[in-house]
Structures are given as C-alpha cells and as structure tokens.
Amino acid sequence: MFNAKKDDRKEPELRRDLHTSPPRGTMARRLQTMLLLTAVVVLSAPPSVLGQKYRRPRREGQQYWKNMASQDLKEAMDVAMNQNWGVAKNVIMFVGDGMGITATTAARIYKGQQRFGRSGEEGYLRWEKFPNSAFIKTYLLDRQVADSAAAATAFFSGVKANYYTIGVDNRVQKNMCFASLDHKNQVSSVIDWAQKEGKHTGLVTTTRVTHATPAALYAHSANRDWECDTSLGLVGHGCKDIARQLAEDEPGRSINVIMGGGRHPMGSTYLPNTDPRSCGRADGRNLTLEWLLHKTARGYTAKYIHDLGGLLDLDIQNTDYVMGLFGDSHMDFEADRKNHAGGQPSLANMTSTAIRLLSKNRKGYFLMVEGGRIDHALHNSEPRRAMDDVLAFEDAVTTALNQVDTRDTLIIVTADHSHVMTINGYPVRGNNILGIADYSETDKLPYTTLMFTNGHGYDYRYDAAQGKVVRADVSTVNTTAYGYTPLAAVPMPEGGETHGGEDVAAFAIGPMSHLLHRTHEQNYLAHVVGMAACMGPHASTCTRPKPDLSHQILRR
Template sequence: MARVSYLVVLSLLGICAKARVFPVPEDEDSAYWHRLGWSDLQSAMDTATSNNWNVAKNVVFFLGDGMGITTSTAARIYKEQKRNGHSGEEGYLAWERFPHTALIKTYALDQQIPDSAATATAFFTGSKANKFTLGLDSSVFQDQCMASLNPSTWQTSVLTWAQKAGKHTGFVTTTRVTHATPAALYAHIPNRDWECDTKLGKPGHGCRDIAKQLVEDAPGRDINVIMGGGRFPMGASTGVPEKENCLRADRRNLTNEWLQKKQSQGWSAKYVQNTQQLLDTDTTKTDNLIGLFSDTHLDFETDRDLEPLGQPSLANMTSVAIKILSKNKQKGFFLMVEGGRIDHAMHNTEPLRALEEVLAFEDALTTALSILDLSETLLIVTADHSHVMTINGYANRGNNILGIGNSPSDIDSLPYTTLMFTNGIAYDHYWNGTQVTRPDVRKKRITEPGYKSLSAVPLKYETHGGEDVATYAIGPMSHMFHRMHEQSYVAHVIAFATCIGPYEENCARPKSTLL
C-alpha cells in the first residue's frame, strides 16, 4: 500500500501535537504486583535450571546502532502507546523478555565515548580498537594507512571464523553495506569513511577502499547474503550524486563483479534492488544474494516507500536472509542484522524517527523468532553505543512519551518535552534583551517526524553517549551473558558457543552439564 501521510496516522492514533495522555491499567493493586513478582520468580528459577550448553549451529546477531538503554525505554513506552493505546510504561520490547541479560562497556582504546567502527571491531573480533579504525589492532590509529597494510595488524572477525568452520554467512543493514558496522565484519582499514576510492585522499594513498575489500578480499568475497543501501560506493548507481556521496573514480561496478564471480563459481546468485524483487526471490534456488535498495542509506521507516518498487523493511530482508542461509543444514550460519538508522535519527535529535526505527528493528527480530529453531541458534540483541537523549521531568504515568511534562520550569516558566538532548542541532535558545530564553514547545509540532528536540549545547550533530549498553540473549550458551562485560567479550561468546575461531579446539563444556 502507499504510505499514508504520517501526520494523518499520528492524528488517527491520537498522537498529534496536543500529545494525549494514555490510560493507565485499573487493576494494578498490591495483589497484582505480588502476582507479577511470583511469576517473575518462577521464570527466574526455570531459567537457572534450564541453561542450554549445546554447541550452537547458528548465530543471529541483532545490532541496534545507537540503541542505548534510554532509547529502548522510550521505544518500549512508545510502542505500547502507539500500537495498543496503553500507558506504555508496563510494556516490553521483544528482546526484553529474553532469559539472559548483561551490561556492556563501550569505550574505545583511545576514546571514552566511542564511534561505531571501534565498537563493531570489538564485538566482531574480540579485541578493542582505536576510533575510526576497522578490523585493526591497537597499534594502528586513524588514517595510518601504511601501518594498516601490515597483515600482522589485522584482526580476524566472527565472519572469518564462521566461514572457516563451513558456515554460511550474511548481513543485512539499513545503512550502506560499506558503513562502519557491517564493514567491521570484513574490512581492515584505518578510516571508516574510506568506503570508495575517491574518499581515500592523500592519507589513504596505497590503501584499498572498503567496497573493494568487500568484493575482492576474504572474508567479504565469500559472504553469501549482503543487503542494505550503498549503490554509490559499490559503483552500481545510475542516480544523480550529491556532494556528500561516495563515488567511484575507477568506474568499476563492484556489484556486477560480485554477481559474475559468484556465478562463475557455479553458485546461483542474484542481485535485487526493490521490495518486489526481494520477495519474489526463490530462496530454495538462490545460494547467494546481494540487495542494494538505495544509492546511500535506506530511508527512515517514517519515510520508506511501501510500494512494491520501494525499499523493503528490515524484517523483509531478515526473513529472506535466514531462509537462504539456513539451507546449510549441516554446518549452519552466521547472520548480522543491523538497525543502523536508529543512530542517524538520534544524531538529528529526532526522537520519533528514532523510536520508529527501533520498532522496525523489533519487527525484524520477531520475524526471525518465527523462523529460527532456538534450540540450535544463539540469538543476541545489543547496541554498539548510546546517545545523549534523556527522559526527564516528572510527567504523569501514561503521558505521551513524545509529549510535554506536567510542570513548567520554575526558572523561565516555560514547559519542556519529556525527551531532550544534552547536545545537538536544536539548541534554539535566544537573547530577548534581558535574559537567555528558549522556544515555547506548546507552539511546536512536537509529535511530527521532523521535530528536533531541544538540546543544551549547540552542535551540528548530536554525539554518542558513553554509558553502558544492554545485551540480551537466548539459545545455546546465552547464559554466558550474565554480568558486566567488556564489549570485546561478545565475540568470545559467539566463538565459544559455536566452537569456531579461537575456540575451535577449546570449547569443552563443564562435565556436570553434559548428559
């Protein structure tokens, strides 16, 4: 169906500029809380006695880029208010009901607050790295091209480990397929922005761009499923470029080269560019698939074209990827699913768009859960870093999470929204001749996709946050996530659970757990 005006949809739901209050459940007396506590106790006891120590055949790694705990909390409330008309605070996101949860420290080797290249390198390779670098060890810093050409600095990732174990591999993302998170699976490069040859510049002279590494080098060239955006850096676009686009000077169409190489190796390979082509794919007869659905990143979920010739949802891509990869009945597969545009909406200080991206990410997860066999699949959900959005004030229960708090400021007497940012683009403060003041949010369209929440420190783009993120897991060896961990620990759990990479010969389980 065609996308209906988002403002109309919000109005129909009662989530318009007036920010309605949602009803609070009526039966939350003390007996209710005691029943809920007893139910959670029973679940905890069941979990403690039912840990799955089997070797995982498959791993599906869900990464919500920038999906910090504050963002998840806001999305949980937003979900219930939007979909069910509930007050929202009592709800859950799907992964929040997984049996095992841990906290993850996100700092990079050279930064207290990380970027997505360093974080992805940590959780895909098992070792922390410096900012902006991908697949490199601690000796290489941003832009050090010559140092990065030394193979001894290269970190191998879970993708390499899985492929050497005979598993099929793939990734799907709402960003460019050459963007930081997916690139950490296959690239070794000291600057995440070197996605195509024209971005290398003088500092990158002698280095090979990320798109080229994806198509020409192991493990990228051996990936079975690749889906996301990024036709420009892959040399596959016929669109009109803009100044910021990464364009290939060598005029190579790396997408066609990938397709031809797969076919020359005897594989059934396919290239798709829209929803209809993706959903028409016969997964029983397709061994390798590349889908590029945009010249750059995919559109935000609020703006996505729902027509057959438009862009597929993350759930669409996830479903097709699992069906193709799961044909490896004997050895299994590794799949990474990234909700990458959560991060971009947060950088723009647009909470509604960010929360819609989280719900699209959740839809992809529930789609995966409907297909996967969790007795043999380790499923992990986490974030790479947080953002500086805060849930503030003292709004009443059931207040629209996108709305205005109950009490105005006792300094300037103006109201403020529940969701705000400590820095970012919407620093709309001004001098009225007597004092610094700020806009009256009652006069703003605060529940529309383009609304930018008020921020304190003026910046062109909002920054990441440095606090810990949560990790949720279910399936074989998911109980290995059990306390505070370093981010690099994630790769070790994946490898140990599947007996691949550094744990290929060292993944013995405690004898007391074996039948």
C-alpha cells in the same frame, strides 16, 4: 503561561480534597468545587495533559505486583535450572546502532502508546523478555565514548580498537594506512570464523553495506570513511577502499547474503551522486557486476536485487548468493519507507529472506542484522523517527524468532553505543512520550520529556527587555510531529548530536546465552559467539563443563 502559584499541599492531598462531596442541595458549593477542580487540572497538572494525548493507566494494586513478581521469579528459576549448554549451529547478532538504554526505554513506551493505545511503561520489547542479559562497556582504546567502527570491531573480532578504525588492533590509529596493511595488525571477525567452519554467512543492514558496523565484519581500514576510492585522498593512498574489500577479498566476497544500501560506493548506479553522506567511484568500476561475475565463473547462482519486488520474487532454493542494494546511500528511515514493489524492503523482510537462504546449509550459519538508522535519527535529534526504527528492528527480531529454533540458534541483541537523549521531568504515567513533561518553575515555560544534552535543537535567544537569554515555548509547536527536534543544552550543527558513553545492554537466548550474566567488556561478545558455536579462537577449546546440579533441592 503555566505560571500560577502552586498550592503548598502535596498533590495527593489536593486530589483528596477535590473528590470530597459537597453537602447535598448546595448548588453554589457544587459549582465552586467544579470550578476549583477545573482550575487545579489546568494549572497544577503537568502541561503534558494540555493539548497532549494522555492515556490514563490502571492503578494496579498490591496483588497485581505480587503476582507479577512471582511469575518473574518462576521464570528466573527456570532459566537457572535449564541452561542450554549445547553448541550453537546458528548465530544471529542483532545490532541496534545507537540503541542505548534511554532509546530502548523510550521506544518501549512509544510502542505501547502507538500500537496498543496503552500507557506504554508496562510493556516490553521482544528482546527484553530474553532469559539472559548483561551490561556492555563501550569505551575504546583511545576514547571514553565510542564510534560505531571501533565498537563493531570489538564485538565482531573480540579485540578492542582505536577510534574510527575497522578490523585492526591497537597498533593502528586513524588514517595510519600503511599500518593497517600489515597482516599482523589485522584482526579476524566472527564472519571469518564461521566461514572457516563451513557455515553460510550474511549481513543485513539499513545503512550502506560499506558503513562502519557491517564493514567491521569483513574489512581492515584505518578510516571508516574510506568506503570508496574517491574517499581515500592522499592520506589513504595505497590502501584498498572498503567496497573493494567487500567485492574482492575474503571474507567479504564469500558472504552469501549482503543486503542494505550503498549502490554509490559499489559503483552500481549511473545516477549522479548528490548525497554528501555517500561517496561514489572515480575508477568507473561496477563492483556489484564484478561480484556477480566472480560467483557465476565458479558455478554458483548469484542474484543482484534492488527493490522490494525483487526480494519477494527471489528464488531461495536456487540461489547461492544474493546482493540486495536498496538505496544509493543509506536506506530510508522506516517512517519514510515506501512499502510497494518498487520501494525498499523492511528490515524484517530482509531478515526473513536471509534466514531462509542461509538455513540451506546443514552446518549452520552466522547472520548479522543491523538497525543502522536508529543512530542516524538520533544524530538528527529526531526521537520519533528513531523509535519507529527501533520498532522496525523489533519486528526483525520477532521475525527471526518465528523462523528459528532457539535450542540450536543463539540470538544476541545489543547496541554499539548510546546517544545523549534523556528522559526527564516528572510526566504522569501514560503521558505521550513525545509530549510535554512539565514546566520549569524558574522560567515558567514547559519542556518535553525527551531532550538532548547536545544537538541542533537548541533554541535560545537574548531578550533585551528581560536582559537575559530565554528559550522557546514548546507548547506553541507540535512536539509529536516527525521532524521535531527537542531542546538541546549545547548547540551543535545539524545532524551533529553525539554518541553517549554509558554502558549498553545485551540480551541473549539460545545455546550458551547464560554467558551474558553481568557487566562485560564489549569485545567479550565475540568470544561468547565463538564459544557458543565452537569457532574462531574457541574452535578447539569449547568443551562444555558438566553442569553442577548440587544446588538443586528436591521437595519431599
């Protein structure tokens, strides 16, 4: 299979020869050319064309690219001349968990192919058109490659942290329970800063609300896994689990909107916990009920909802606080979500409701929205599920843009870390991003465009007849199906694909978004938020300089 010897001539020369018309009336010559054309298409074209959906793109000419560049230059000049130096009344931080550059590029292509029937490469995700962007370094104090907990601590608190820790500084390492209890070692987050300025606050996620990223907004823990009392163990004895910190402590219990999964750690389900990813409560407490009683005892209107119907029926105007827990553990992947009243809301549904409720505060609000299951799909080595969740994340961003005024609302879209998925080979433009890229000239077998440097998709065996290790022929399976796991170089247990250590991107629009302009440390993001909204460590030092207009040249 795919082992025909390639013509020594380059592909353009081959195609030029194939399109040369034979002499008129020479039927044998015409037939010979047709057979040659068929042979070259089958044998020399990338295997991705064989059995894969291929979208032939336009071959844009010189003027197209010149016009595009001119438009981009105009937009760049407009950005430079019209920077927004105002104070951000509202801030929304969108976090695509695990959404590195590769995942973003793949999702961009996937979007064009799935939603618009295009080749895909020419498109954009919504945030890629934001006027300002930067690269963000993701390393931790003690690791070259980040985990979500310490990364979120950095961009929510403005202080870098150690691996697996939440809301604490350099003096606390993983499992150092007593060190994490020392208030000198704890760091405050942007959600705490916002509350001190009288703003409403909210968090929306597709993971458990006690999971690493949302927990960094309100908790202080030496281990991100201490989500409930049964997870503390001996080493965590004496520390308060993350769920209790959300329900009992500030700033957690003052968060106006809490939406995601996590009924098990919050003690709000009576079904047996058979999910190894989720911990349940042994103390018998229903923290959701306690949260409700705390609010009503103080004269507030609080609601607990557990499905899409409850979210859609929520009386926004007469609700001060809402907790929506839509899964015992994490919420479903977007590809598996049941879109009916008894099912789970989309990330866009939750985002829209959160903005409407938080907007009632005249002083503004801070909202965090996490596409958390992008990360989980990539850990499972399932690119298609990951890209569906990226597009659901994009829908949430679009929903927010349709509801806010970016003249007074700062929106930042970023990721906490990347993954080890790669886009490889030389697939033709428009080739199915989930399909086959090409074949190896070494073992004469095809390989997919998307692959992993580690993961549980490794498929090697020793062939005694050949006396060597061989890999599977991916042309014998449907590489575009949900559940397909591309080939990985290093074998890992199921779900064990790792994070990547390269920089991620941050995109911004709104007041002071131009502060994102080059490569920055990850903790810088929190300080951008603080400076833009005049809160936290920048509450009294956010005086704006007068923009220097001396560079403007007026045409006569």
